[in-house]
Amino acid sequence: MPSDIRGDRLSPAEVESNFADLHPLLSKHEAYVEADRCYFCHDAPCVTACPTGIDIPLFIRQILTDNPSGSAKTILGANILGGMCARVCPTETLCEQVCVRETAEQKPVRIGELQRYATDHLMAAGVHPFERAAPTGKKVAVVGAGPAGVSCAHRLSMHGHDVTIYEAKSKGGGLNEYGIAAYKAVDEFARRELDFVLSIGGIELKTGMALGRDVSLDALVGDYDAVFLGLGLGATNGLGIAGEQLEGVVDAVDFIEDLRQAPALEKVAVGRRVVVIGGGMTAIDAAVQSKLLGAEEVTLVYRRGADRMNASAYEQSLAKEKGVVLRHWARPEKIEAGSDGKAAAISFMKTREEGGKLVDTGEQYELQADMVLKAIGQAFTPAPLKGANTEIALEGGRIKAGADRRTSHPKIWAGGDAVAGGEDLTVAAVEDGKQAALSIHAALTGA
Structure with missing residues (x-):
């Protein structure tokens, strides 16, 4: 049988229809009706199930009280990539799986779609919900512009640190830009969300800069006060x-x-x-x-x-x-x-x-x-980490890091898929970046 790999199997209109948004944005009425189904549990199991610890009952109540911007700020305060996570998180095995409505009615509150309703509203307004603190004079290098790296950079910027992100590819976003099914992130959402996150200021994104090829770990450790590695899995x-x-x-x-x-x-x-x-x-x-x-x-x-x-x-x-x-x-x-x-x-x-x-x-x-x-x-490739003077401990072929995502090197933190024991989830990578940023901030300021 001869090979038959080609494009143009379907018309542009057919392909456009096939790749339409998997879960179209809820209307205001639909969001109100869905938000009204929430029991607003005091010890909400959905919060515990969320890797980033979003206060889900609060953000849903804010939607119900016609405050979508406040709702989005609640979400983004815990997960700055809450817009993409609303689209790609396996909510059916996380927050929605433990929803009390799931037990009562076999139909959980559509938490992911409500999260998207709020975050899309705020992004459409074009106003960044957070401001930078006064400059600290500290500089941090972040390697990798994927979810872990972007999350870390944003939180560091909020605390007043200057951040430079080094990204090997020609665009930032990591898996959000390159690895998510097209029907889950339509209308260049990954790029728009990245622009939104970086608009806080204090973050420089350098693309086409690969660790081990264009910049060395030794150089980063020497030039910056701290380094975060969000390398992902390259092989x-x-x-x-x-x-x-x-x-x-x-x-x-x-x-x-x-x-x-x-x-x-x-x-x-x-x-x-x-x-x-x-x-x-x-x-x-x-x-x-x-x-x-x-x-x-x-x-x-x-x-x-x-x-x-x-x-x-x-x-x-x-x-x-x-x-x-x-x-x-x-x-x-x-x-x-x-x-x-x-x-x-x-x-x-x-x-x-x-x-x-x-x-x-x-x-x-x-x-x-x-x-x-x-x-x-996929597998982690440790070759870019090798430097003349810089060594980082590995575990099971990946970077060994503590709960605060600090590695064996005092100036280096790491998170995301490249870390031993890491979960293959966007939301988990975001949390890694956030926790690493908090640890870096404490190390740099003694806070």
């Missing part, structure tokens, strides 16, 4: 099977990044028969977007059962609704080439669990695939 895991090098086999992270940066979505090339390997959010996002671009068949294959997938039940259900076929209990064995030398099929070995371990059943099957998207996780 992708391989399948380790024959045929992985064939044309048509692509890292799902790269596929999503190309899609997010494409000037016209309908031009993004996609296969006719796409197979996605993995069970996390990247796998789901890659699979759904392949279908939305016009792929005829999209199959997501995961080596264990549905209950072991990192992607939430909601996201799995969304994938099925969009036409993605989910297959479980199988691992890839070999990617076969077609007559044109490109990927044409992929064979799988069925698996089962025995004594907590994954074993083969001996039964195989094959799927036709002119495009194979690999989404089996």
Whole structure:
């Protein structure tokens, strides 16, 4: 079977419809009705479930009293990227899962959509809700303009410190800009939110500046009073099977990044028969977007059962609704080439669990695939950290940091996915950046 990877499978109008906002903004009336469902619990479990500790009952009450700007300030005071988190947070497994309404009615308050209602209102007003403190004369370098780095930079600026962010890519935003499904962040929201956050002042963003290539850790430690590393995960895991090098086999992270940066979505090339390997959010996002671009068949294959997938039940259900076929209990064995030398099929070995371990059943099957998207996780690359005089302790291949996100080096803090034990969540990265900033501020001022 010859490869058939191309763009223009659908008309621009069809693609625009397919990639419309997943959860359109609530109207004022809809927001009031939904806010009125909140019990305003005194010891609200939703607050405890939120990694950034947003006072959810308070911000919902503020919506109900026609104070969306005040509501947004409550949200952003805990989570400065509350707008994006309202769009991408797995609320179904965090705040909404523990909502008392969920127990009473099997239908929680739509906390995420109410959060978006408030934060979008404030962003539309164009007024930054916080002001910088008096300048402290201290300078902090932040490496990485993703959620952790931006959160850290903003909180440091609020305390009066001057911040310079060094970002390897040509745009800031990190995964919010490059790695989120396009239908979750329409209308260049990641860029607009970043501009909004940086408008507090005191933060310089330098793009195209990679640690280890354009600037060294030694230099940053020498030139700045403190350094925060929000490096993210730069390497992708391989399948380790024959045929992985064939044309048509692509890292799902790269596929999503190309899609997010494409000037016209309908031009993004996609296969006719796409197979996605993995069970996390990247796998789901890659699979759904392949279908939305016009792929005829999209199959997501995961080596264990549905209950072991990192992607939430909601996201799995969304994938099925969009036409993605989910297959479980199988691992890839070999990617076969077609007559044109490109990927044409992929064979799988069925698996089962025995004594907590994954074993083969001996039964195989094959799927036709002119495009194979690999989404089996990413890895941290420690090479940029290596300097002549600067050393940082690692743990499990990632940066070792305490609860305050301070590393083994007294002038260096770290957060986000690159930190050992870190959660693969935007909201968790935001909290890391916030906690690191508070710790840096205390270290620099003795507060």
